Amino acid sequence: MIYRGACHCGAVSATYETNAPIRLRADGCSFCRTRGVRSASDPDGKLTLSSTQMLTRYRFVHKTADFLICPLCGTYVGTMMDSPRGPIGVINVAGLNIEEFRNLPVTLTSLEGESPEERIARRVSRWTPMTLNEGGRS
Secondary structure, three states: OEEEEEOOOOOEEEEEEOOOOOOEEEEOOHHHHHHOOOEEOOOOOEEEEEEOOOOEEEOOOOOOOEEEEOOOOOOEEEEEEOOOOOOEEEEEOOOOOOHHHOOOOEEEEOOOOOOHHHHHHHHHHHOEEEEEEOOOOO
C-alpha cells in the first residue's frame, strides 16, 4: 500500500510504502508526548519525504538522529539517521495528517534507558529506508 500525507502548511509531503500491518507507536518522551506524535516504520518499506524548504534538524539526548521539522509551520514530520543500510527513518503520521492512520490503535512505548548503541541497533532493525528531498531538489 502507498500512503500519502503532508504537514500543516503543505511544504513537506510524504509517501510511505508498506505491505506490513500498520502498528503505530507513541513514545512517552517529552518531545513526542507534547507533539502528539504517532510513529510508523517498516524495515521492508520505503519512505520519501519531500520539502520545498531545507528542513530544520533537531538533535537531543544521544544525538544519534535528526528530528525533522518543517521550517514554515513547525510540524515535526519524522526522524532520520544514516545506517549501514543507508538513510533510514520513522514518520510522524499525525503530523503528516495521513488520513488512513487517524483512527488506528496506538501502542505506548518507552525508550528510556536505552544506551546509544542499543538505540542505533533498534533503529537499524526497525526503521524504514528513506529518501529525503529538500529545497525543491531531489
